[in-house]
Amino acid sequence: xxxxxxxxxxxxxxxxxxxxxxxxxxxxxxxxxxxxxxxxxxxxxxxxxxxxxxxxxxxxxxxxxxxxxxxxxxxxxxxxxxxxxxxxxxxxxxxxxxxxxxxxxxxxxxxxxxxxxxxxxxxxxxxxxxxxxxxxxxxxxxxxxxxxxxxxxxxxxxxxxxxxxxxxxxxxxxxxxxxxxxxxxxxxxxxxxxxxxxxxxxxxxxxxxxxxxxxxxxxxxxxxxxxxxxxxxxxxxxxxxxxxxxxxxxxxxxxxxxxxxxxxxxxxxxxxxxxxxxxxxxxxxxxxxxxxxxxxxxxxxxxxxxxxxxxxxxxxxxxxxxxxxxxxxxxxxxxxxxxxxxxxxxxxxxxxxxxxxxxxxxxxxxxxxxxxxxxxxxxxxxxxxxxxxxxxx
Amino acid sequence: xxxxxxxxxxxxxxxxxxxxxxxxxxxxxxxxxxxxxxxxxxxxxxxxxxxxxxxxxxxxxxxxxxxxxxxxxxxxxxxxxxxxxxxxxxxxxxxxxxxxxxxxxxxxxxxxxxxxxxxxxxxxxxxxxxxxxxxxxxxxxxxxxxxxxxxxxxxxxxxxxxxxxxxxxxxxxxxxx
Numbered sequence: 409x410x411x412x413x414x415x416x417x418x419x420x421x422x423x424x425x426x427x428x429x430x431x432x433x434x435x436x437x438x439x440x441x442x443x444x445x446x447x448x449x450x451x452x453x454x455x456x457x458x459x460x461x462x463x464x465x466x467x468x469x470x471x472x473x474x475x476x477x478x479x480x481x482x483x484x485x486x487x488x489x490x491x492x493x494x495x496x497x498x499x500x501x502x503x504x505x506x507x508x509x510x511x512x513x514x515x516x517x518x519x520x521x522x523x524x525x526x527x528x529x530x531x532x533x534x535x536x537x538x539x540x541x542x543x544x545x546x547x548x549x550x551x552x553x554x555x556x557x558x559x560x561x562x563x564x565x566x567x568x569x570x571x572x573x574x575x576x577x578x579x580x581x582x583x584x585x586x587x588x589x590x591x592x593x594x595x596x597x598x599x600x601x602x603x604x605x606x607x608x609x610x611x612x613x614x615x616x617x618x619x620x621x622x623x624x625x626x627x628x629x630x631x632x633x634x635x636x637x638x639x640x641x642x643x644x645x646x647x648x649x650x651x652x653x654x655x656x657x658x659x660x661x662x663x664x665x666x667x668x669x670x671x672x673x674x675x676x677x678x679x680x681x682x683x684x685x686x687x688x689x690x691x692x693x694x695x696x697x698x699x700x701x702x703x704x705x706x707x708x709x710x711x712x713x714x715x716x717x718x719x720x721x722x723x724x725x726x727x728x729x730x731x732x733x734x735x736x737x738x739x740x741x742x743x744x745x746x747x748x749x750x751x752x753x754x755x756x757x758x759x760x761x762x763x764x765x766x767x768x769x770x771x772x773x774x775x776x777x778x779x780x781x782x783x784x785x786x787x788x789x790x791x792x793x794x795x796x797x798x799x800x801x
Numbered sequence: 802x803x804x805x806x807x808x809x810x811x812x813x814x815x816x817x818x819x820x821x822x823x824x825x826x827x828x829x830x831x832x833x834x835x836x837x838x839x840x841x842x843x844x845x846x847x848x849x850x851x852x853x854x855x856x857x858x859x860x861x862x863x864x865x866x867x868x869x870x871x872x873x874x875x876x877x878x879x880x881x882x883x884x885x886x887x888x889x890x891x892x893x894x895x896x897x898x899x900x901x902x903x904x905x906x907x908x909x910x911x912x913x914x915x916x917x918x919x920x921x922x923x924x925x926x927x928x929x930x931x932x933x934x935x936x937x938x939x940x941x942x943x944x945x946x947x948x949x950x951x952x953x954x955x956x957x958x959x960x961x962x963x964x965x966x967x968x969x970x971x972x973x974x975x976x977x978x
Contacts (some may be wrong), residue, residue, distance in 0.1 A: 662901075
């Protein structure tokens with residue numbers, strides 16, 4: 409891999425997102441249009457300025473239509489332009505902007521619009537009915553699985569291997585749902601939530617309880633990525649994409665080490681190498697790891713090299729990852745607080761780092777000086793991770 | 802920098818957010834369209850899995866050995882995805898295992914709540930290196946007893962009821978041998 413010699417630098421100059429809610433009246437096309445308009449407005453651009461469009465969206469089964477890329481095209485602003493869909497499950501949230509990055513860094517395009525959309529409420533009676541199609545039809549589906557099982561099994565294995573307490577992990581949910589209070593798009597913000605609330609919430613598939621899980625959601629998000637040398641003309645403080653990485657493990661999930669996601673380590677190494685980061689613990693100022701479950705935030709923080717394996721949960725309980733802590737983690741409120749419209753979490757991962765690093769996060773703004781952030785998403789059959797390092801130059 | 806950009810920055814607040822949230826019951830009231838796709842599939846099990854399913858019918862668990870990485874691939878495949886070479890031979894495993902991990906589920910497949918929890922997890926099969934196994938149910942143990950590392954054994958359906966499926970094993974129970 410030749411990570412240090414891409415053609416060009418690329419920067420984010422605008423971001424936008426819709427409300428995240430369990431059910432939106434808007435169609436997917438209407439949501440993508442609204443998110444795109446916000447991002448373009450913030451960049452001071454119109455669609456005519458955009459050279460190419462990337463659309464990220466997860467399973468077709470949520471919508472019951474094939475080829476969701478084409479289904480959403482008109483709302484995404486891709487008509488008459490080079491246009492492509494990116495789909496790596498939950499990992500789409502960071503993979504779609506990575507695709508946006510390579511469109512620019514390759515030298516092919518100057519200005520690219522990246523959209524991510526998810527409408528999970530259309531499928532009845534519950535998004536789980538669509539998730540059922542993820543499982544292997546021969547080995548897994550005859551056992552009538554629920555997708556929560558797989559996360560529960562991972563969490564159990566993680567807690568066992570590293571001797572991590574459930575209470576320490578649950579403190580992630582408390583932090584993120586409280587952080588989300590400042591987010592105008594949030595679905596599950598709760599200023600009063602306590603550790604007891606999470607610990608005593610309804611058992612789903614133990615050790616996973618209801619408040620350990622981010623909610624299914626509808627929403628759309630967008631970012632505008634442009635050539636680095638154009639960025640300062642478009643916005644006061646552009647945020648540069650200095651490192652990208654991604655990696656996928658085997659689909660044979662029962663053959664994986666469920667306690668520790670080595671593929672996240674590999675994706676992070678690629679992004680850190682490219683960004684010239686040798687010691688992430690010292691060089692990363694803010695993190696937005698993927699947190700669809702509270703245990704995933706800590707597992708991801710460890711795989712991203714920000715904590716030693718097994719230590720992130722206790723650090724969370726000790727307050728080290730609070731917005732005003734040593735390493736602010738998920739200052740957006742994350743998926744646990746703002747909501748989990750799979751691909752559309754772009755807005756609380758890459759979007760949030762853009763707003764944070766450019767000083768535009770309002771009441772969510774991390775107070776200390778932050779220059780370098782890492783964000784990460786995770787998906788497919790819990791096997792894929794995308795990582796992005798963002799910097800204010 | 803365009804003037805509208807500055808204005809927008811001041812309005813990343815609720816009034817600047819787009820989207821109308823609706824309740825579940827409201828979905829029935831707003832204009833909407835419903836449909837139920839009628840799609841049926843018949844998946845060929847493939848070369849490796851067909852043999853695996855045939856052996857299950859006989860009450861045996863088999864894997865494919867890769868001599869290069871010394872793994873016994875269960876679920877079996879005709880190639881090793883790590884070494885990227887053809888696997889070498891079929892290996893019969895004893896049908897005993899330890900619990901690699903588990904969940905105590907109060908959710909059924911459609912996320913309906915259930916009173917009696919399903920015990921489910923991954924088995925780490927004896928006769929194969931770590932991380933060679935599959936998902937299955939556990940029974941004849943309580944949610945308090947189940948734990949990682951617990952020795953278990955397969956409980957099979959009666960031979961005449963087996964049809965060459967993963968469910969030919971009913972569940973794994975605490976090992977008695």
